[in-house]
Amino acid sequence: MKVKLLIILFVFVLQACSTGSTKPPENLLSLSEAQMKIRSYQTRVFDISDEEKSLHAVVSALMDLGFIVERVNVPMGIVTAAKFAGTGYVAFVEATVVVRPKGDTQMEIRANALFNTKPIEDPKVYQNFFATLQKSLFSI
């Protein structure tokens, strides 16, 4: 009984002595090259000048894909939507889309998707989204 107690106390002492790093890494908030690459396939430019129409098209595309629109901020052109996907609704997907005018004749649209709270970094996923968005933009 005493031996067990001693072992437990020993483990606690070891734990207390470990000097774990408590400072966050310096590059936590800086842009890495990988991040720039991700940004490039999350963004697409469309030849549309009407920001409101683009926003409607984004909302329409997301609803077509089964997303539930949570927030729309018109002056900033931000749409946030989420859905539970898969049979039994096991996967939680969240998407944030930002619409910004680029010059006078174009619209820059950036999409950011999360799957079960982890960011999606597969370019194919964003390609699929922009394909759906394209259909929606030219049918509204």
Place this chain on the structure above:
Amino acid sequence: MKSLIPVLLALLLASCVRMPKPESFFQLDASSAKYKALQSRIVEASKEQELLSASAAVLQDLGFQIEESVADAGMIRAVKERSAREYGQEIGRFFSFVIGLLAQTVIIVPVDLHQQVAATLVMYPEEKSTSRFNVRIVFHRTLWKGDGTSGSQSIPAGLQRMEMIYDPKIYQQFFAKLSKSVFLEIHQI
């Protein structure tokens, strides 16, 4: 040992649920067009503002509380909480209890207790028209289950799941009320 069998069976079935592939999240499938038709209608109204306030009034009539509304985007988000108890589930629970007794264990299947129904409505003017609006509403709900027992293992309450609502009657009811409300508002009754 006998009491473990239902739990093991449930676990086996649960492990069969496969995580969907992320690629499929942003691809339209066959049901998208069907649901779009179910959830959308073209409504005639003289002003978007009138139609938006009429929609909010209909949702309130249906017992919803408006949580968020963005007039510039033509969006309204509303929720309502209700009991989710269903006769079918209670009867099923009774029968599985009886079967459990015959197998000399206690089986109390957790049933749905409470639900929150949410509605998200979005509208925008139809192209080349200023008096016709495309109104789309989506209903979905979150369910909370009660507690239960499986043999000597107690299942705690609060298990949550969500489901989309695709019952056509609910959408038809909403749009019927909406067109009536818009008529009343246009004619200022």
